[in-house]
Amino acid sequence: MNQPRMKPAVLRLLVIFPNLMSYILLFGVVVYIRTNLEALKAADALNVWLIIAAVLGPMAVYTTYSIVKRIKAGVL
Numbered sequence: 001m002n003q004p005r006m007k008p009a010v011l012r013l014l015v016i017f018p019n020l021m022s023y024i025l026l027f028g029v030v031v032y033i034r035t036n037l038e039a040l041k042a043a044d045a046l047n048v049w050l051i052i053a054a055v056l057g058p059m060a061v062y063t064t065y066s067i068v069k070r071i072k073a074g075v076l
Contacts, residue, residue, distance in 0.1 A: 005061070008076070011076060012071070012076055015067055016067065017076060019060065019063050019064055019067060020055065022059065022060045022063065023060050025055055025056065026056045026060055028054065029049065029052055029053050029056060030053060032049070033049050033050070033053065
């Protein structure tokens with residue numbers, strides 16, 4: 001039974017788009033922290049937001065590294 005094949009360009013787009021969205025989310029979190037720094041300190045919520053940013057950053061970088069490695073290997 002023949003399964004329909006997806007074009008490589010569409011597959012790359014479906015893989016890269018969520019990665020791009022993770023960088024946009026990380027940028028938004030950093031902007032939120034910078035613009036509301038005093039309020040976050042006053043509410044003792046700064047640590048939570050810094051942990052969120054510290055988790056999202058390496059995840060986005062590792063995902064980008066993994067995608068680039070797969071594209072170079074010819075898997076994607």
